[in-house]
Amino acid sequence: MDDNSVHELALRMGDNCLILGQGLSAWCGHAPALEEDIALANIALDLIGQTKHWLGLAADLSSEKKTADDLAFLRDVREFKNCLLVEQSNGDYGNTLMRQFLFDAWHYPVLEALVKSSDKRIADIAEKSIKEVTYHLERSTDLVIRLGDGSAESNKRMQGALNRLWRYTGELTEPDSIDDALADSGIAPDLGEIRKKHTQYLAAALREAMLTIPDGEQMQSGGKRGLHTEGFGYLLGEMQVLQRSNPGAKW
Amino acid sequence: MQTAAKKTSVATVWSWLENVPDPEIPVISVVDLGIVRDVVWVDDRLVISVTPTYSGCPATAVISLEIENELRRHDVEKVEIKTILSPAWTTDWITEAGRQKLKDYGIAPPVNGAASCAGALMRPAFSAVECPHCGSSETKCVSQFGSTPCKASYRCEECLEPFDYFKSF
Numbered sequence: 001m002d003d004n005s006v007h008e009l010a011l012r013m014g015d016n017c018l019i020l021g022q023g024l025s026a027w028c029g030h031a032p033a034l035e036e037d038i039a040l041a042n043i044a045l046d047l048i049g050q051t052k053h054w055l056g057l058a059a060d061l062s063s064e065k066k067t068a069d070d071l072a073f074l075r076d077v078r079e080f081k082n083c084l085l086v087e088q089s090n091g092d093y094g095n096t097l098m099r100q101f102l103f104d105a106w107h108y109p110v111l112e113a114l115v116k117s118s119d120k121r122i123a124d125i126a127e128k129s130i131k132e133v134t135y136h137l138e139r140s141t142d143l144v145i146r147l148g149d150g151s152a153e154s155n156k157r158m159q160g161a162l163n164r165l166w167r168y169t170g171e172l173t174e175p176d177s178i179d180d181a182l183a184d185s186g187i188a189p190d191l192g193e194i195r196k197k198h199t200q201y202l203a204a205a206l207r208e209a210m211l212t213i214p215d216g217e218q219m220q221s222g223g224k225r226g227l228h229t230e231g232f233g234y235l236l237g238e239m240q241v242l243q244r245s246n247p248g249a250k251w
Numbered sequence: 252m253q254t255a256a257k258k259t260s261v262a263t264v265w266s267w268l269e270n271v272p273d274p275e276i277p278v279i280s281v282v283d284l285g286i287v288r289d290v291v292w293v294d295d296r297l298v299i300s301v302t303p304t305y306s307g308c309p310a311t312a313v314i315s316l317e318i319e320n321e322l323r324r325h326d327v328e329k330v331e332i333k334t335i336l337s338p339a340w341t342t343d344w345i346t347e348a349g350r351q352k353l354k355d356y357g358i359a360p361p362v363n364g365a366a367s368c369a370g371a372l373m374r375p376a377f378s379a380v381e382c383p384h385c386g387s388s389e390t391k392c393v394s395q396f397g398s399t400p401c402k403a404s405y406r407c408e409e410c411l412e413p414f415d416y417f418k419s420f
């Protein structure tokens with residue numbers, strides 16, 4: 001197995017954590033309740049911490065001398081390999097929670113498998129991350145159920161969020177040639193297996209939340225190839241402005 | 252100055268590290284917290300292996316710096332702080348003394364299997380967290396995410412005081 005595929009895996013994992021962490025950070029000081037504000041800030045912090053591990057590994061494996069910060073702040077849209085789900089705008093609080101839930105329910109089984117990766121660098125990061133993600137999944141599941149099975153208004157908002165975001169869930173477990181190579185060498189799991197777990201988990205939780213999975217939705221994909229949705233450039237612009245306008249700035 | 256010929260014993264180094272406080276909960280040391288995993292001399296270099304509590308814990312960098320400062324105070328010249336991720340830190344590594352210090356400070360120490368506010372699909376069973384103020388087990392989890400990544404917010408139904416719970420991890 002060449003390090004190129006491991007590099008790509010580290011980028012994909014790291015970019016997912018980074019972009020979702022960036023989106024969540026925007027809630028800091030704006031969430032509907034103090035406890036929610038603190039929870040979102042903590043989850044964002046966990047994800048940014050995990051980003052540091054993943055992009056640190058990607059940087060170590062890159063041919064040029066790069067750091068995790070260079071990868072986060074100096075790459076352009078096409079070089080980011082995160083899935084489309086995590087780059088969708090925060091929307092209302094229900095939308096943010098639904099996005100988190102759909103992602104956590106994928107993130108958890110992926111990390112569970114990566115803990116057993118044949119590549120120790122990957123396994124170590126997964127072992128650390130999964131402890132944090134266990135809490136993320138527990139929380140987002142609980143809140144999606146409470147709000148879905150809550151008032152008429154909260155149910156309507158959660159269903160709306162699910163309808164909007166569902167089309168971005170297929171990509172999470174859609175393998176490309178890199179995924180296949182990683183699975184063959186025991187570095188990463190077979191995404192077909194992850195798909196089964198993801199689908200099962202979502203179905204059980206959403207049923208309990210009294211929410212209906214959209215039928216016959218056309219799935220969108222492209223993130224792993226660097227093809228992103230419209231709002232992504234703005235997200236990067238905001239995230240990178242400081243380093244772009246003050247190259248090398250430190251604090 | 253320490254030379255390769257005259258190295259302080261590893262046991263003494265551990266006792267120095269017991270004076271390095273956790274920056275966020277200063278009553279407890281980095282040794283109590285269980286994040287110092289190894290102390291070893293490699294030639295004339297003192298290598299300290301440290302593991303982060305949470306991946307994004309902002310205290311991690313400060314902790315490394317404070318360990319380095321403490322060792323410099325004892326005239327150790329060459330220090331290397333090594334960050335290790337595996338085995339991942341667990342609250343089981345908090346020492347007995349550390350748990351007592353947390354409690355005295357007003358933070359409930361971790362209880363295995365507790366801190367579950369949800370239990371919707373996962374972790375159905377949970378055990379009670381004792382109020383650090385009055386000792387009552389009639390407590391309620393307000394949020395699994397508290398003032399720092401390692402804490403949850405609780406409320407005591409008996410004395411009605413809010414408190415931090417160092418969540419099991």
Ligand SMILES: [Zn+2]
Nearest residue numbers: 382385407410
């Ligand atoms: Zn009490």
